[in-house]
Amino acid sequence: MASNPLHGLWTLTNRELKKWYKAPVVLIVTLIQPIVWLAFFGKSMNMASIFTNGSINIPGLNIPKQIIDQIAQAYLKSTFGTTDYFSFLAASMVAQITFFTAMNSGMSIVWDRRLGVLDKLLTTPVPRGSIIMGKVLNSVLRSLAQATIVLIIATLLGMKFNTSLTPLGFALSIVGVYAALTLLALGFSALYLTLALRSTNWQSQMAIINLLNMPLMFASNSFYPIKMMPWWLRPVAYINPLTYVNDITRGLLLGISAFSIPMDFFYLALFAMIFSTMGIVLSWRFLSEG
Amino acid sequence: MLGDSAIKAINLTKRYGPILAVDHINFEVKYGEVFGFLGPNGAGKTTTIKMLTTVTRPTEGTALVGGYDVVKQPAKVREVIGVVPQDFTSDEDLTGWENLMMIAGLYGIPKREAKERAAELLDLVELSHAADRKVETYSGGMRRRLEIAMGLINRPRILFLDEPTLGLDAQTRAAIWSYVFKLKEQLGTTIFVTTHYLEEADQYCDRIAIIDHGRILAIGTPRDLKKTVGGDVVMLQVAGNPEAAVKVLQSIDGLSDVRIVEGFIRFKVNDGSKAAPLIFDVLSKAGIRVTSIAIKEPSMDEVFMEYTGHSLRDEWGSREEVMAMRRIVRTARR
Known part of the structure; x- marks a missing residue:
């Protein structure tokens, strides 16, 4: 009995997923944040119109509107790699929803502990690592589903993909993006679950989430390229896995990549591996008390 | 592999910081026996169960459960035991049926067999009618019965029940005990149960250990214990x-x-x-x-007083003391 460790893993993942698809409210609520970013911020923070709204008139210089537009385009292109800021932002939203979903996975283990479910799980032959990995896997699958929805909404709102992609190329690009998101979700949910291993206090877990959430979001290339950051912030952005997922998404879907995509994948794989392993190893030690 | 006894505790000890929650206890439980652990709140009953069920590691000593060492072979132990912890452990967001199937999955029981057992167990604890309702809609007694069914899904040779009747009304308490008795009679399950209800220990247990301040003060059948009062x-x-x-x-x-x-x-x-x-x-x-x-x-109350020097009944009144004790233990655990 229980010789196959994957058996329990799927049972536990399924348990988490069940709660999710049975309560679509949760799904809708988690989608609100990226949609607000896309629809409110993305649609209003229209970089192109800042430069080309036609009201620029420098006294003494009579620059034709056409030239101003060209200059603006050139600036945008050199800064963001594209003249379409909305698409630039939308591409980063898929990583962001993944990140948010992963953060919350730490909460579920706190609840399991508080509600006694964890006590029960610990008395069954299921490997301790599976208790953590079930939650990680759940968070990965959830993230991918949510990222898909965000991508669809972004397209509806006017996200433009790399026009040179063939249908097959596009399909492969999507697969690549999903692979990157999987690695991101693996690493971050394992990290947050590890932080929550001993916690019985959901408030402190919330505090940790809020502490890391904004800084990681802003210290990445989600909203602006790294070269616009002050020098002291750049190292953080270079460590931040979000940066590399965004680079992959933009590289594959928009055709604008700041680094090399294979290197991005390498870094993400390393990140996912280190934190998953840490999560499994530490869960053997710290999941049970004493 | 059947050893001589279902449970054998050898110098089992648990220390939480400065507190000796369980202090070098030794006892044996025979197969097929209903063995009661009787003591006030904070006496070390739950800590003992947690060690025997491999949730907590002993600070010192060990125990053999089903012939396996809880420290060295925890995975083996987990396969032969069923546990009904003191707190409710079922997942409130799932139905009773889903909870049972989930636990069955964790034991690696094939789906078809799991369904059969789940239906059988729900019948045993008279919950078939509520199988497809979410657990959050269950009453306290129903939840406790579901917990018992969950503890039995793997057909354990040894079942641990931690205060199975705590906080339930007299009628439900009697019903719970009748299920426990059924298990012993029909399946030959060895049952290790903790309680602080004297009458329950007296009426339903084959043998009783009296525990106070982490130490076992006496072990015997209810009758023998009463005789020793003289x-x-x-x-x-x-x-x-x-x-x-x-x-x-x-x-x-x-x-x-x-x-x-x-x-x-x-x-x-x-x-x-x-x-x-x-x-x-x-x-x-x-x-x-x-x-x-x-x-x-002499009743069990006299027996208890004889060995511990205080009445168990008064423990019920001093909730503050108990809560304070629990707080200390929790802090020490962190």
């Missing part, structure tokens, strides 16, 4: 200073173990009803007036 227990109240009465009583032959327990003078005597007139006589000669007298054949 004779009847008399409780007296007198007008005025009880100390003087105690001195007088101590001089009477045949009376033993005279002491003051919670305002009563308590002593043991072979035949209480015959001794009573004599005691009245002696006391009134000494100028002491008896205001009340009670003669009792």
